[in-house]
Amino acid sequence: MIANKKLSNLINDTIREDILRTDAYPISSSDNYIKLDAMESPYVLPEEILDHVINNLRKIHLNRYPSTDKSKLTRIIKEKFNIPCNSDLLFGNGSDELIHLIIQSCCKPGDAVLSPSPSFVFFEMASQFNHAKFIKVDLTDDLQLDICKMIESIKYNLPKIIFLAMPNNPTGGLWNDSDVQSIIDIAPGLVIIDEAYYAFNKKSWMNRLHELQNVLILRTFSKIGLAGIRFGYLAGNPEWIKQINKIRPPYNINVLTESVILSVLDKKYILDEHSNQILSNRIKLSESLREIDHIKSYESYGNFILVRFDNSIIAKNVFNELKSNNILVKDMSNSHSLLSNCLRLSVGTDSENRLLIKTILKIIHKK
Numbered sequence: 001m002i003a004n005k006k007l008s009n010l011i012n013d014t015i016r017e018d019i020l021r022t023d024a025y026p027i028s029s030s031d032n033y034i035k036l037d038a039m040e041s042p043y044v045l046p047e048e049i050l051d052h053v054i055n056n057l058r059k060i061h062l063n064r065y066p067s068t069d070k071s072k073l074t075r076i077i078k079e080k081f082n083i084p085c086n087s088d089l090l091f092g093n094g095s096d097e098l099i100h101l102i103i104q105s106c107c108k109p110g111d112a113v114l115s116p117s118p119s120f121v122f123f124e125m126a127s128q129f130n131h132a133k134f135i136k137v138d139l140t141d142d143l144q145l146d147i148c149k150m151i152e153s154i155k156y157n158l159p160k161i162i163f164l165a166m167p168n169n170p171t172g173g174l175w176n177d178s179d180v181q182s183i184i185d186i187a188p189g190l191v192i193i194d195e196a197y198y199a200f201n202k203k204s205w206m207n208r209l210h211e212l213q214n215v216l217i218l219r220t221f222s223k224i225g226l227a228g229i230r231f232g233y234l235a236g237n238p239e240w241i242k243q244i245n246k247i248r249p250p251y252n253i254n255v256l257t258e259s260v261i262l263s264v265l266d267k268k269y270i271l272d273e274h275s276n277q278i279l280s281n282r283i284k285l286s287e288s289l290r291e292i293d294h295i296k297s298y299e300s301y302g303n304f305i306l307v308r309f310d311n312s313i314i315a316k317n318v319f320n321e322l323k324s325n326n327i328l329v330k331d332m333s334n335s336h337s338l339l340s341n342c343l344r345l346s347v348g349t350d351s352e353n354r355l356l357i358k359t360i361l362k363i364i365h366k367k
């Protein structure tokens with residue numbers, strides 16, 4: 001090391017300039033809060049399933065690397081999630097890792113990655129970290145896909161990858177089939193359909209996957225009750241999967257994750273029951289929100305609802321007051337010009353949602 005060089009100078013001269021300017025992904029501390037900010041499932045696994053999980057965990061050899069043979073995991077996931085038999089799967093430490101791998105395997109520095117905007121922030125972060133050029137195509141004022149602008153931008157920028165989160169986070173919308181098909185038809189590279197929230201609307205492109213040469217489907221266990229284990233999968237033609245698999249870090253899925261997934265999938269009905277419960281909670285929550293003055297809520301196909309308040313004072317006030325009442329939601333108001341005065345509310349248990357509504361009403365009527 002150069003003698004006497006100050007650490008801060010050394011860091012500034014060594015770390016990439018764009019990383020120095022970037023803030024770490026903000027995750028608020030949430031101990032003891034009612035967590036309605038991150039689209040987790042509010043339901044824990046029942047005792048008898050936990051017992052099954054723990055019994056299987058006992059059999060694991062923690063001194064060994066994970067097995068490289070993923071054929072059992074692949075077979076079970078394909079079976080349980082109706083994935084076309086001629087597709088292959090790639091597993092990631094969360095779908096975040098898969099998003100990295102997709103971009104790394106396709107993009108040289110400066111190659112374009114395109115997505116509607118606002119959408120999942122990690123598409124942009126992963127593009128930036130991997131030196132790709134991220135192109136955002138704004139949604140319409142009412143937060144729908146602007147298909148004309150999408151087509152125009154795809155033709156102009158020729159993106160290697162197009163990310164479509166369906167349903168879209170944070171807006172909750174689901175793009176219509178013919179628009180998505182027209183994007184697939186003109187895409188010069190890959191289209192990644194991110195179905196992180198498929199369990200809450202029952203609409204999926206999965207059964208069409210085998211007909212679509214340039215489409216891969218991304219899924220995660222994070223929103224269906226297992227956010228803590230970090231597991232996602234990418235489904236598609238084996239030829240695509242084979243290429244992307246080359247840059248996967250060896251042993252990226254740890255033994256605990258794989259075991260928990262297999263144990264829980266023995267009792268998959270519990271995941272389905274919880275997802276259906278969340279879906280019906282969302283419908284109730286959205287009805288209650290619609291009756292409140294000063295709030296516009298957007299139609300959602302996920303386990304969250306985006307709401308817009310009349311003005312920024314009410315939005316800020318509701319966010320802060322909820323927080324002082326121990327309810328954590330996500331403030332979206334500064335994240336995008338189309339999301340001014342917006343909060344994103346994850347769907348909780350029925351009683352959590354009732355408390356949320358009651359608290360919002362109290363805050364608004366105090367004014």
Ligand SMILES: *Cc1c(COP(=O)(O)O)cnc(C)c1O
Nearest residue numbers: 094095096120165169196220222
């Ligand atoms: C939450 C979310 C994910 C999940 O990422 P994980 O790393 O699997 O937790 C992926 N895509 C979208 C659009 C999401 O909202």
